[in-house]
Amino acid sequence: MSSLDKPDPLRSNLDSPPPVQELPGANATVTVALDRRRFLVGGAVAGIGGIAAAAIRDGELGGPTQTFRGSVPWREGSADAPPGASGSGYVFFGSAEALFIEAAVGRLIPNDPVGPGAVEAGVPFFLNRQLAGPFGRGDHYYLGGPWPKGTPEQGYQSRFSPAQLYRAAIAAIDKYVGANFNGTAFSKLTTDDQDKVLQGLESGEINLDDGVDAKSFFAMLLQNTKEGYFSDPIYGGNKDMAAWKMIGFPGAHYDYKEWVARHGERVPYPAVGFKGRPGWTER
């Protein structure tokens, strides 16, 4: 029996617990390779435990134990495709937070004749979606104790998840700016003063209250800003692939074989993202 002969447990019966594919005996036939994402979502829909719902992990650990025997498991339509971002507006940032983020990333990558600024490229939207999702929750961070300060070489040592860090840091920066600039908000400062504050955060010369490490926050903000600016547009930043066009990067292009030996020539391909490019017909 091939794997395709088996009924699809997701479609056939959402009300029973998802079967963990374990077959007894050394000569049993192959078991079905279930799509992890859909499998877990199915479990959550059927209400068989918050365990399954909490375990959705972007195709990584936490899927069901599976046994494979007799063939290479494969099933049509089970690709672990990238999650992307959809919708519009802010779901994570409050209005004061949004003003800070737009002002701050606009100074990290300003809009100028060379290329779009971070705001024009959609970085605030990207950050907002990232912080509202698995990254913001610290899905890939170890967040347990102990929490001594640590050395710079020991890296990130905050007890905050990225979303918690952004929230705490923006509040602490607003507090600092209010106390040092006559009650003004960061977004209302002159760009020179904004740069001074950002430089103070970067160097650690500014001490923030409420357990926020200024250097850690600045490093994360800068890194995430670059991510939003240059990553595929499906994640909400790099609007119109403008950052790629600026640096001459063709994007998710597949084949450069005929160009490898043509040293110094400009590859003429227009930038393309996972969802194609302008001029392509969407189906």
Next chain:
Amino acid sequence: MTATLKPVDAVLVGFGWTGAIMGQQLCDAGLNVVALERGPWRDTATDFATGFAQDELRYMWRHHLFQNVADDTLTIRNNTNQQALPMRHLGAFLLGTGVGSGGVHWNGQIWRFLPSDFVTKSHNQQRYGKKAVSDYDLSVQDWGITYDDLEPYYDQFDKLCGTSGKAGNLNGKIQPGGNPFEGSRSSEYPTPPMIQTYAPTLFGEAAAELGRHPFPHPTGNLSEAYVNPLGAQLGACTYCGFCEKFGCGNYSKASPQTTVLPYLMRKSNFTLKTECEVLRVELTADRKRSTGVTYVKRGRGVLPAGGDGDPVGLHPAKRASAAAVRYRQAVRSEDRGGRRRQELRLPDHVVGERLL
């Protein structure tokens, strides 16, 4: 509750390069083999297809293919006066997990050790005097096996991968265009070198002008289509540039998925279990022989009760083999490095000497 499962001939701990190759060799020898892999099943078409493999955010920055430190991390310190603190986010080194493991996201650079690397202690003593090693209390040793002992297996691995390169030393004869300093090869690379891009071309020309010996480095990213001895077919690389930290969507990078699994997964005497993490290798009373492994099911879905459905399983086997990555072996190995362990004030049974 621990369930004792049906005994097999051999159980493999981890299913990356080492586990896949050992599985193939043991199954071909007629043994019943079970491989236990901590992470999920992964394959080219489903997990890193060409339509979305080149995702820098997901694979490089969000660590999609790597071990997640939220589940399991290490503590790190730079010297014994520091407090070791958790690695809260992956940084300098990236641990693989899942089927294929590091063999999925590696860069495909296939180097052999030099003959002198196998005799580090005697080689350096010969060159720099006995004191060069003893005076500094260096922990270098000779391996106990030589390059010549391993050469047939290097050759086998090259043929498995279809390695692209140019031999510099073929059966003791130096070849133009290859690495003249390498150990002797019994055969030429299975496929020719990759086409050189701009930067290495300029570097090669500059090095040659200075009388050096530039050569194209050997790669597991193939310059042309290749069918390996197991019948697995690899395609020519398209030079997309997304190799290390990424899975190859084009079947051009040698990995367990592209070289071994199409063959091994079809063998009736092979079983793979995913989301199963081995806790310990069980030993006989005299601790000389392994009798199986105890593992825990990591799967967080709903598990049926009884038998193989128990969350902890004991898999009896005539032999158990740790195919896990080096630091994983270290924490599971019997520690023989008493002195070094005391210097580092490590607890017992934590780190095997010289493994880390």
